[in-house]
Amino acid sequence: METYAIYVPRLLPQKDFFAPGHRACIGCGEALAVRLVTKTLGRNVIISNATGCMEIVSSPYPTTSWRVPWIHTLFENASAVASGVEAALKILNAKGKRGDSPKVVAMGGDGATSDIGLQALSGAWERGHNFLYVCYDNEAYMNTGIQRSSATPYGASTTTSPAGKVSIGQTRWKKNLPAIAVAHNIPYVATACPSYPFDLIEKVKKAVAIPGPAYLHVLSVCPTGWRHATDLTIRIGRLAVETGVFPLYEVENGSYKLSMDFPKLRPVRDYLSPQGRFRHLHEEEIDRIQERVTAEYEKLKKKAEA
Amino acid sequence: MEMIGMEGSHAVAEAVKLADADVVAAYPITPQTHIVERLAEMVADGELNAEYIPVESEHSAMSACLGSSATGARTFTATAGQGLELMHEVVYVASSMRLPIVMAVANRALSAPLSVWGDHSDVMAVRDTSWIQVFAENGQQAFDLTLCAFRIGEDPKVLFPVMVHLDGFHLSHVVEPLVLLEKSQVDKFLPPYKHPYSLDCDRPVTMGAFAMPAVYAEVKKAQHDAFLATKQVILKAWKEYGKLSGRHYSPVEHYHTDDAKVLLLTMGSFSETAMVAVDELRKKGEKVGLIRLRLWRPFPFEELRQAVANAEVLIVLDRCISFGGPPGPVCSEVRAALYAEQKRPKVVGFIGGLGGREIAVAEFKQMVSRGREAADKGAEAVPQITGIR
Numbered sequence: 001m002e003t004y005a006i007y008v009p010r011l012l013p014q015k016d017f018f019a020p021g022h023r024a025c026i027g028c029g030e031a032l033a034v035r036l037v038t039k040t041l042g043r044n045v046i047i048s049n050a051t052g053c054m055e056i057v058s059s060p061y062p063t064t065s066w067r068v069p070w071i072h073t074l075f076e077n078a079s080a081v082a083s084g085v086e087a088a089l090k091i092l093n094a095k096g097k098r099g100d101s102p103k104v105v106a107m108g109g110d111g112a113t114s115d116i117g118l119q120a121l122s123g124a125w126e127r128g129h130n131f132l133y134v135c136y137d138n139e140a141y142m143n144t145g146i147q148r149s150s151a152t153p154y155g156a157s158t159t160t161s162p163a164g165k166v167s168i169g170q171t172r173w174k175k176n177l178p179a180i181a182v183a184h185n186i187p188y189v190a191t192a193c194p195s196y197p198f199d200l201i202e203k204v205k206k207a208v209a210i211p212g213p214a215y216l217h218v219l220s221v222c223p224t225g226w227r228h229a230t231d232l233t234i235r236i237g238r239l240a241v242e243t244g245v246f247p248l249y250e251v252e253n254g255s256y257k258l259s260m261d262f263p264k265l266r267p268v269r270d271y272l273s274p275q276g277r278f279r280h281l282h283e284e285e286i287d288r289i290q291e292r293v294t295a296e297y298e299k300l301k302k303k304a305e306a
Numbered sequence: 307m308e309m310i311g312m313e314g315s316h317a318v319a320e321a322v323k324l325a326d327a328d329v330v331a332a333y334p335i336t337p338q339t340h341i342v343e344r345l346a347e348m349v350a351d352g353e354l355n356a357e358y359i360p361v362e363s364e365h366s367a368m369s370a371c372l373g374s375s376a377t378g379a380r381t382f383t384a385t386a387g388q389g390l391e392l393m394h395e396v397v398y399v400a401s402s403m404r405l406p407i408v409m410a411v412a413n414r415a416l417s418a419p420l421s422v423w424g425d426h427s428d429v430m431a432v433r434d435t436s437w438i439q440v441f442a443e444n445g446q447q448a449f450d451l452t453l454c455a456f457r458i459g460e461d462p463k464v465l466f467p468v469m470v471h472l473d474g475f476h477l478s479h480v481v482e483p484l485v486l487l488e489k490s491q492v493d494k495f496l497p498p499y500k501h502p503y504s505l506d507c508d509r510p511v512t513m514g515a516f517a518m519p520a521v522y523a524e525v526k527k528a529q530h531d532a533f534l535a536t537k538q539v540i541l542k543a544w545k546e547y548g549k550l551s552g553r554h555y556s557p558v559e560h561y562h563t564d565d566a567k568v569l570l571l572t573m574g575s576f577s578e579t580a581m582v583a584v585d586e587l588r589k590k591g592e593k594v595g596l597i598r599l600r601l602w603r604p605f606p607f608e609e610l611r612q613a614v615a616n617a618e619v620l621i622v623l624d625r626c627i628s629f630g631g632p633p634g635p636v637c638s639e640v641r642a643a644l645y646a647e648q649k650r651p652k653v654v655g656f657i658g659g660l661g662g663r664e665i666a667v668a669e670f671k672q673m674v675s676r677g678r679e680a681a682d683k684g685a686e687a688v689p690q691i692t693g694i695r
Contacts, residue, residue: 046505048373055514061521064512069505071376072514073399077369080361084331084373084381085505087357091328092379095355097498102507120369123362 011198013039022065023057027230029221029237030054030136033194034107037134037218040204041103043068046085050078050108050117053143054136069102076116079124079133082106086129103208104131109220110151111141114177125184125213132207132214135177138222146225150175153245154292155285156277158225163280173292181215182251188214189251190259195221195237199248199259206250219246227276239271244297249304256303268293307485314445314477315340317484318384318410318470321452323354324492327408328379328499331359331370335389336422337474338412342384364389368396368407375405376513378504380456383407386474387414390428400467401436402529403513406459406499407467409437410452412478413574413625415661423662424474426574426625429602430635436533438468438540439603443577445482448472450553453492457543460499464536471602473575475662487551495550537604557606558613559598562588566595568674569617569651573599573636576623576665583670594674599636607643614644619686620651621677625659633657633689652681658692669693 017038024031034054038045049055049072058065059072073081085104092098106124108117113135121133140158141147148161152170157163161170181189188210192200200218207214221237223230240246243266248259268290272278281289312320318341322330330349332342348354357379361367367383375381385393390411400407414428415421429439438458442448448470455468472478503511517525540557548554561581563569572580577598587594597613599606614620624634632638637655644650654677659665669692680686 043510044507046377046507049514056516059512059515061515061517061525064515066512067510069507069510070512071373071505072516073369073372073403074395077365077372077396080366080369081373081376083359083361083366084329084370084375085377086373087329087331087359087370088374088377088379088381091355091357092377095328097328098378100507119362120366123366126362127360 012201013042015039017041017043017067018058019065019067021063023060024053025224027223027233029194029233030138031057032233033136033200033218033220036194036197036200037204038068040201041105041208044100045103045105047071048078048082048085048104048106050106050112051075052109052112053138054107054109056143075112077120078106078108078112078117079121082131082133083124083127083129086131105134105208106131107134107136109143110135110137110139111149114150114175122184125181125186128212130211130213132204132216134216134218136218136220138220138225139174140225142222142225151177155281155289157280158277168281168285169277178215178217178251182254185254186213186215187211187253191217191219191246191248193219193237193241193246193248195234196241196248203250225277228274232274236271236274239266242266243268243271244293245271247297247300249300256300256306258301258304261301265294265297307488309483309485311481312445312484313340313479313481314448314472315412315479316344317445317449318452318472319344319348320486321449322382323348324487324489325380325453325456325496327354327356327382329357329359329371329374329381330383331361331367331374331381332383333361333364333367333385333389335364335386337414337424337478338384338386338389338410340478341410341412364393365396368393368400371407372396372400372403372405375407375501376403376505378499378501380460380499381407382409384410384412386412387416387422387428390432391416394431397432397435397437404465405467406465408452408455408459408470409467410448410470410472412474413471414474421661422474424476425660425662429471430626430628432469433603433635436466436529437603438466438536440468440470440601441573441599442470442472442477443575443598445477445480446484446553448477449484449486450547450551450555453487453496454543454547454555457496458536458540461539461543462502464539465501466533466536471574476575491550495546534604540601555600556609557601558609559600560613561596561598563595563597563613565593566617567593568595568619568621568678569614570594570596570670570674571599571620571622571636571640572596573602574625576659579665579667580670583667583674586667587671587674592674605639605643610640610643611647614651615649617651619678619681620653621673622653622655623659623673624655624657627657627660637689652686654680654686655689656692657689663693665693
């Protein structure tokens, strides 16, 4: 570990394209993920950003954190805008009106991706536009004040799925967006988490190198919405992976591969207990979550072994 | 060029082809479909070198247009009725981000009840979006105004999107005699599109930053000023187009207005029917004329005031109801435009032609007599719905 600080920066490009000074909360896992994604993409990229935390913290006029061409228009249409950018680049190059081919990347939060923007994203996947979509999943509408989305996990208390005398909070299981992406037969789908920066970087590189649509689902730990200490962001991301709550995997042309496997998963309690949003859960619910996580992980493993 | 018979929708598609559009993103909706079907055919046959994005909704159609136009591509889409409503929030973004997309709207009524037929309810819902909006009254004009739309919108002094309105079915589906232009003529008229701040890795820009209360109002004031200033460019482009084609356009167009005591005011395809009514009434010695609003946004205040200065009665036809408000949106705007004038005609509003209902020549004549009567009685403030069974 002593040589880590000397060794690691050499593996990464020094230059950042997501400038510091933005207004993300302390301990924001999403800002960290965006920094890594943009670092990996380099200067030759056009980003289409959905409305959400990241757009708000990075672009209060007249300031900007974006050192690459960046366009934000609305909440649910980042992938439709990216479709237009990609099509325009294609034809302008073919007609000799532009001589560059930047990568196109769309990004949005879990609300923009799995709820309001799902139709536009599905359309773009079906049409086969060559761009990477990155979902920064912090498991609720954090920008508007921690309302539940279809990506909010079972049992989490949010402002619109509050835990109460007769409710455990969110009563539905998290929507499986990567599986929906896979169902579109796109060439590359992966999950990642900034707690595993090199895994994330490799996946971004791969996603933009493969022609056709690519989808990267990034768990973005949110101390504000998940109600945990701000210095626990990296640890909670690791716990999500180590407990099997958020497994890291890739699906290339339909075939699944686990990015890391654990001979034995940690109990989900280790992941749930530091987070205020799960604090109200009783044994019974925790057991239920454990059962579900184990079963889902086994299913995933089977797919990877197939 | 020789005169040919062509459907209004196809005439629009021909204009888009002659403009050498780079990207077309569209979703099918009646009665707009013939425009984009023809464009898709042109792309499939290699007649038009463009990317055709068959989006999954109108919301995405306009969104893809945003991305395309921001990347520097000449961009076209078409829609109608519900489609325009579905893309509503994106329509505002296109103009506020100063992206000169051209959109043909085959004007259609709004649900419920479902009606695919023509009226102006869809247009009126996007009245205040700061899109330049023009109305065609025949297939030839739909062609001409579409070509002019690219030239006007993309002018560096403008950079606003343009809507070309052609009434659903009455224009979109009717074959009329018209004359196209040679490609060489179009190339002289229409310079290549170059957005000064497109998405470019060598000059990275942040497009669509959000505005705090401290700047939002200034942004909107600047947009308003810039939008008003587009008028001069519109006039110049139409003047040059007139020289090129022999077909002249102006924001308010006159038909027998010089000595007219009673004026009809129309927008869109019913103008030609109204012309016939004017002719017939004039034969009987009645001093009736017609003015047509060609330019709906920015609203041609000056031209309208001049056009009606000597009239006693102005009869305005709306193809939309503003429920619970001053019922005809065009009529209420016309009234507002004339309010401060010392000398102004009495303005009578009629609503008709809803959901594809025809308005025949006789009905226009009836509007003239009923309008005159209402004005004489001082009852002009009460709008009337015409043609109700």
